[in-house]
Amino acid sequence: MSRGGDLALMILGFLNREPMHGYELKSRIAALSGHLRQVSDGALYPAIARLEADGLVERHEEQGAAAAPRQVLTITGKGRAELMRRLREPKDAEITDQTRFFALLTFLSALPSREDQVRVLRRRLEFLEQPSSFFYEDGRPVRAEEVADPFRRGMLLIARATGKAEIEWLRRTIEELSLPQ
Amino acid sequence: MSRGGDLALMILGFLNREPMHGYELKSRIAALSGHLRQVSDGALYPAIARLEADGLVERHEEQGAAAAPRQVLTITGKGRAELMRRLREPKDAEITDQTRFFALLTFLSALPSREDQVRVLRRRLEFLEQPSSFFYEDGRPVRAEEVADPFRRGMLLIARATGKAEIEWLRRTIEELSLPQ
DNA sequence: GCTAGCATGTAAACGGTTACATGATTAG
DNA sequence: CTAATCATGTAACCGTTTACATGCTAGC
Numbered sequence: 001m002s003r004g005g006d007l008a009l010m011i012l013g014f015l016n017r018e019p020m021h022g023y024e025l026k027s028r029i030a031a032l033s034g035h036l037r038q039v040s041d042g043a044l045y046p047a048i049a050r051l052e053a054d055g056l057v058e059r060h061e062e063q064g065a066a067a068a069p070r071q072v073l074t075i076t077g078k079g080r081a082e083l084m085r086r087l088r089e090p091k092d093a094e095i096t097d098q099t100r101f102f103a104l105l106t107f108l109s110a111l112p113s114r115e116d117q118v119r120v121l122r123r124r125l126e127f128l129e130q131p132s133s134f135f136y137e138d139g140r141p142v143r144a145e146e147v148a149d150p151f152r153r154g155m156l157l158i159a160r161a162t163g164k165a166e167i168e169w170l171r172r173t174i175e176e177l178s179l180p181q
Numbered sequence: 182m183s184r185g186g187d188l189a190l191m192i193l194g195f196l197n198r199e200p201m202h203g204y205e206l207k208s209r210i211a212a213l214s215g216h217l218r219q220v221s222d223g224a225l226y227p228a229i230a231r232l233e234a235d236g237l238v239e240r241h242e243e244q245g246a247a248a249a250p251r252q253v254l255t256i257t258g259k260g261r262a263e264l265m266r267r268l269r270e271p272k273d274a275e276i277t278d279q280t281r282f283f284a285l286l287t288f289l290s291a292l293p294s295r296e297d298q299v300r301v302l303r304r305r306l307e308f309l310e311q312p313s314s315f316f317y318e319d320g321r322p323v324r325a326e327e328v329a330d331p332f333r334r335g336m337l338l339i340a341r342a343t344g345k346a347e348i349e350w351l352r353r354t355i356e357e358l359s360l361p362q
Numbered sequence: 363g364c365t366a367g368c369a370t371g372t373a374a375a376c377g378g379t380t381a382c383a384t385g386a387t388t389a390g
Numbered sequence: 391c392t393a394a395t396c397a398t399g400t401a402a403c404c405g406t407t408t409a410c411a412t413g414c415t416a417g418c
Binding site for chain 1: 398
């Protein structure tokens with residue numbers, strides 16, 4: 001149980017909203033990040049097959065039409081449970097890695113409990129707040145100003161700006177979600 | 182030729198500065214991003230072995246000391262050439278993916294030609310400047326304000342802040358490096 | 363005496379990339 | 391008529407993860 005990486009998460013996340021076939025999943029995933037995350041056929045179709053083998057999705061051939069007839073995919077109860085589990089208890093790497101955390105964020109609203117949502121955001125916030133979130137030398141964090149290499153200094157400046165924007169958004173959102181409603 | 186991903190690039194990048202053994206490479210790579218990119222032994226040692234098999238690094242056992250004696254690694258001429266080639270002509274994915282681009286930036290100063298450095302930065306800038314760099318719906322870019330889902334809206338806000346900071350730094354740095362010197 | 367850190371490695375399972383293969387429909 | 395888009399898949403290769411395996415040294 002619990003196979004697959006980001007790709008499996010995204011497939012389940014999209015199918016949780018409505019059934020669709022593989023090719024459409026592909027374009028949805030691409031659109032999600034400005035074609036930044038392109039999915040190859042050789043990754044997508046085997047991933048679907050694995051989800052099916054594990055009973056997380058079902059497939060129904062749509063008749064009529066074309067050469068390669070559409071395989072409409074529907075998430076199962078088991079698939080939905082697995083999606084919720086993965087959103088509720090993401091692995092450390094899914095909190096730590098920006099790209100993977102964004103994949104999580106994309107589907108986080110599918111979690112029915114606000115408390116569970118807040119718990120995930122808090123984990124990310126804690127990670128970003130510890131000063132170890134970037135670039136070490138001789139055992140402790142390096143300040144951008146003291147880095148001689150211009151490219152490494154740039155990385156630090158960018159990382160700092162990014163972190164700041166994200167931390168502010170996380171604090172604001174956690175607060176809003178925590179209000180008694 | 183031309184095997185390996187980010188990990189091989191980082192190993193070559195570090196060894197280009199000075200010889201060191203595997204365990205130290207491991208801690209350097211971890212320190213580079215605040216333990217964000219952790220390298221497992223099962224990835225590191227095989228990667229070193231591949232580089233050695235390809236003649237890009239050489240290994241000399243350091244005598245004295247311990248149970249598992251240090252294998253001091255030195256980059257070869259061929260390895261240096263391969264590093265330069267990879268820094269000069271990164272693959273699209275290394276420009277597109279933030280994590281991979283940062284790995285490139287870390288070692289970019291090893292490129293002797295400022296023109297070559299600028300060419301790499303320009304590729305990243307062009308990528309960030311095209312509006313397709315984030316989040317599509319119904320065929321064109323989505324504005325944060327019109328996204329109902331609070332988590333997706335957050336992603337857009339964060340991505341916008343990040344992109345802005347990085348674009349500014351890229352423009353400034355390209356200009357500085359382009360000054361006749 | 364035990365734990366943490368130093369130091370190197372192997373093997374199975376997994377998942378992604380790249381290239382290949384097929385074929386219908388639609389727009390220029 | 392031709393190219394792009396729709397639509398699904400397979401197979402070889404590659405690199406990572408995870409777990410296992412070993413053993414020394416230093417500090418508590």
